[in-house]
Amino acid sequence: MSKKPVILIAWGPCLDLQFYAQGMMLTKAYEWAVAGNGGIPLMPLDRSCIEDYAERCDGLIFPGAMNFKPLPGIPQEKIIEGHARRDEFQKALFDAFKAKGKPIMGICEGHQKVNCCLNGSILLDLAESSGVGHFNTAHTVKTKKGSLIEKIWGDDFYINSYHNYYVDRLGDDLEITAVSPQGNVEAVEHKSLPIFGFQFHPERMRGDDKIPAEAPEADPLFRWFIDLCGQIRDGKPYVKDACK
Amino acid sequence: MKPLIIITPDDFNDPMSHRPFYLTKRSYASAVAGAGGSPYLALEARFYEDYAEMADGLLLAGSMYNVNPARYNESVRVPEGKTVFDAQAALSFTKDSLDLTLCKAFLAKDKPIFGIGRGMEVLNVALGGSLYQDLEGDLKLKHPQGADYKVKTAEGSKLAELLGPEITVKNYNTQAIKELGEGLEAAACTENGIIEAVWHKELPVFGVMWHPETYKTSDDADWAENKDLIDPIEPDMELNARLMEFFKTKSPMTGFATDKDVERPTDNALFNYFIALCRKEA
Numbered sequence: 001m002s003k004k005p006v007i008l009i010a011w012g013p014c015l016d017l018q019f020y021a022q023g024m025m026l027t028k029a030y031e032w033a034v035a036g037n038g039g040i041p042l043m044p045l046d047r048s049c050i051e052d053y054a055e056r057c058d059g060l061i062f063p064g065a066m067n068f069k070p071l072p073g074i075p076q077e078k079i080i081e082g083h084a085r086r087d088e089f090q091k092a093l094f095d096a097f098k099a100k101g102k103p104i105m106g107i108c109e110g111h112q113k114v115n116c117c118l119n120g121s122i123l124l125d126l127a128e129s130s131g132v133g134h135f136n137t138a139h140t141v142k143t144k145k146g147s148l149i150e151k152i153w154g155d156d157f158y159i160n161s162y163h164n165y166y167v168d169r170l171g172d173d174l175e176i177t178a179v180s181p182q183g184n185v186e187a188v189e190h191k192s193l194p195i196f197g198f199q200f201h202p203e204r205m206r207g208d209d210k211i212p213a214e215a216p217e218a219d220p221l222f223r224w225f226i227d228l229c230g231q232i233r234d235g236k237p238y239v240k241d242a243c244k
Numbered sequence: 245m246k247p248l249i250i251i252t253p254d255d256f257n258d259p260m261s262h263r264p265f266y267l268t269k270r271s272y273a274s275a276v277a278g279a280g281g282s283p284y285l286a287l288e289a290r291f292y293e294d295y296a297e298m299a300d301g302l303l304l305a306g307s308m309y310n311v312n313p314a315r316y317n318e319s320v321r322v323p324e325g326k327t328v329f330d331a332q333a334a335l336s337f338t339k340d341s342l343d344l345t346l347c348k349a350f351l352a353k354d355k356p357i358f359g360i361g362r363g364m365e366v367l368n369v370a371l372g373g374s375l376y377q378d379l380e381g382d383l384k385l386k387h388p389q390g391a392d393y394k395v396k397t398a399e400g401s402k403l404a405e406l407l408g409p410e411i412t413v414k415n416y417n418t419q420a421i422k423e424l425g426e427g428l429e430a431a432a433c434t435e436n437g438i439i440e441a442v443w444h445k446e447l448p449v450f451g452v453m454w455h456p457e458t459y460k461t462s463d464d465a466d467w468a469e470n471k472d473l474i475d476p477i478e479p480d481m482e483l484n485a486r487l488m489e490f491f492k493t494k495s496p497m498t499g500f501a502t503d504k505d506v507e508r509p510t511d512n513a514l515f516n517y518f519i520a521l522c523r524k525e526a
Contacts, residue, residue, distance in 0.1 A: 004291075004294060006298070009287070011285075014267050016254070016267060016268070016269035019269055019455075019458075019463055021269040021270065021271060021462070021463045022269065022270045022462065023267050023268055023269040023270055024267060024268055024270065024285070025265050025266065025267035026265055026266050026267075026285075026287065027263050027264070027265045028263070028264045028265055028266060028287075029263065031266070031287035031288050032288075034288075035287075035288040035290060035291065040288070040291050040294050040295075040298075041287040041288050041291075042250075042284040042285065042286070042287060043253075043266075043268075043284065043285035043287060044284065045251065045268065045270075045272075045273035045276075045277075045283040045284060045285055046273040046274065046276070046277040046282070046283050046503070046508075047503030047504050047506070048277050048504070048508065049246065049277060049282040049283065052245065052246050052248075052282040053282070053284075055245075056245075056248065056282075056298075085503045088503070088504075089503050
């Protein structure tokens with residue numbers, strides 16, 4: 001394999017518009033964030049090749065997606081149909097990368113997915129339950145002292161927000177590293193493994209197209225994550241809180 | 245280890261978020277996996293050399309986009325009754341860039357390439373060949389769109405060995421090969437003489453205009469089920485609402501709890517040949 005870390009970015013479901021056939025899609029912002037920070041982005045495509053993906057690739061990113069077929073713990077009547085096979089595919093990827101100690105980053109729905117893969121749960125309709133919607137808006141977050149997100153961006157800053165679902169019961173061995181003004185979970189870190197989740201979209205907080213304008217630049221996060229993937233590939237053990 | 249196969253993505257703007265995205269249909273991956281390969285989607289044109297280095301083979305997938313005629317030294321001709329905007333809408337700079345850089349990088353390393361539909365046209369153009377921009381207009385003939393027709397394979401060719409002297413195919417192309425790229429020869433033609441498959445004389449490189457990835461996969465059922473739901477050719481003001489309704493009432497994923505048991509045909513002759521080339525066994 002190449003010297004550059006190879007980063008696997010999972011997909012969202014779509015309908016191929018030439019054949020109207022079932023397909024897989026990814027917004028380009030994710031691959032730009034990876035490629036712009038030294039990682040080679042690839043998308044996994046087939047459920048029968050999970051071991052191959054986990055063996056050859058150095059890190060895993062779960063992107064956001066339109067809706068979510070939740071794992072147990074979700075009110076059934078709120079379930080939007082679909083995504084079941086994708087959930088199962090991503091759970092298999094998560095387990096394979098986690099078993100090898102390889103880094104995993106979840107973004108937005110991917111962050112919720114990381115939480116669910118570790119036996120946490122999510123709830124729908126943030127607007128109803130908290131009184132404040134989080135779709136297509138920006139707000140501040142407060143971070144936990146000493147966490148990765150605090151070291152990279154400080155203790156209080158603006159992020160974008162594009163979600164209606166949110167983390168309810170926290171997954172096993174996760175800790176909350178950022179919260180919204182209403183107290184919702186905005187970022188998580190695993191207590192010992194290189195597993196991270198961000199409820200906002202850091203891949204849209206880059207360069208000339210940064211959303212929102214007052215957000216910090218996200219490249220340092222991606223650079224750190226991709227470097228970490230390379231270090232773990234090269235046999236260096238993961239040390240939590242080692243980020244300077 | 246399974247051969248690592250890089251598949252080229254298609255390229256669209258999301259009608260809801262207006263963000264650009266890459267996509268692929270599942271049957272390309274199912275066909276590769278069924279033949280024993282491990283399929284990955286390429287995502288970044290700047291890493292064409294890394295992709296060519298790490299992969300064992302390249303699948304140039306189909307797309308609705310035409311290759312920009314400037315890539316074979318012609319200007320874009322605006323079809324009668326259409327505007328320059330229609331003509332440009334049929335092109336994608338980013339897709340041309342990704343496809344052609346990848347194709348040339350794999351050619352430079354003598355690594356296997358399988359072109360399908362537009363992918364065969366890309367292969368021809370990458371090797372210096374050209375295309376008829378308007379197949380029916382340029383050649384004054386009718387070419388079946390989405391209907392079965394017969395093609396004859398070249399006598400003594402590898403394709404004839406794999407599929408026999410005559411095959412029934414279906415495709416959707418509005419362009420066709422004019423001049424063959426360097427090193428390519430026609431491996432199948434219609435009765436009108438339109439080139440339907442190409443084979444390289446020395447390199448492990450070939451292409452077909454029809455869609456062998458649909459063989460025993462869910463594509464045909466998907467087409468029948470979904471073709472009336474949305475119209476991708478002429479998006480209108482109602483498209484967003486129709487898409488939202490579509491996703492609310494009828495997910496494209498309905499009925500699949502897992503991908504473990506989707507169809508992965510093990511007897512697809514062209515894909516088996518391609519993966520054998522990638523294993524250096526053919």
